[in-house]
Amino acid sequence: TVKAVIFDLDGVLVDTAIYHFQAWHRLAEDLGYSFSIVDNEQLKGVSRIESLELILKWAGVEKSEAEKADLLVLKNQWYLELIEQLSPDHLLSGSLELLKKLQEKGIKIGLGSASKNAMGILEKTGIIPYFDALIDGNVVQLSKPNPEVFLKGAKVLEIVPAHCLVLEDAQAGIDAARAAGMQVIGVGLEEHLKGADLVVADLGTLVDKF
Numbered sequence: 001t002v003k004a005v006i007f008d009l010d011g012v013l014v015d016t017a018i019y020h021f022q023a024w025h026r027l028a029e030d031l032g033y034s035f036s037i038v039d040n041e042q043l044k045g046v047s048r049i050e051s052l053e054l055i056l057k058w059a060g061v062e063k064s065e066a067e068k069a070d071l072l073v074l075k076n077q078w079y080l081e082l083i084e085q086l087s088p089d090h091l092l093s094g095s096l097e098l099l100k101k102l103q104e105k106g107i108k109i110g111l112g113s114a115s116k117n118a119m120g121i122l123e124k125t126g127i128i129p130y131f132d133a134l135i136d137g138n139v140v141q142l143s144k145p146n147p148e149v150f151l152k153g154a155k156v157l158e159i160v161p162a163h164c165l166v167l168e169d170a171q172a173g174i175d176a177a178r179a180a181g182m183q184v185i186g187v188g189l190e191e192h193l194k195g196a197d198l199v200v201a202d203l204g205t206l207v208d209k210f
Ligand code: G6P
Pocket: 010, 020, 043, 044, 045, 046, 047, 048, 051, 076, 113, 114, 115, 116, 117, 118, 137, 170
């Protein structure tokens, strides 16, 4: 039985994955690297600094720690510009219905995101009141596929991992949930979500399951 659902944010609840892609794409172009959506799959769920390290590796470019810090500031500035107009309209299909259903059923709701921008995004989209636990990139040391983000969530929710269900759109997130000993449903395409207990196209499909 599922007593808590822990949601990833970008690409699961809110349509922000495209803006991360656009901002990384712009940065990669500046480094002389043509960044593809295939590359982008590998950045989903991964922290800002680790994403940059991957892009630098792919581009074959070396940067000092100070330069890397500047690049991260730049990427985030571009990302923040892109999400400035974010509103409840950017909630992905089925998000709100599922949050409401879980709340109605007394199932606890957590956020397990790598993003340091998570709070701002939840505010802009108006869904903060649904959450019993908010774990984001500001409180997590280890990036997905490490299970830290989900285990912290389970702890705050006071639900053992076996009774937690994670909803994820990234392979790193699926792997993290499994490493945490949780059930996991992938949202998106099966080819990017290996090892999920189930893969659905959008959250709307899940509303009737609770
Ligand atoms: C999520 C997204 C990644 C993003 C990471 C860090 O995991 O899927 O694309 O890089 O969060 O986000 P941040 O907003 O802190 O740069």
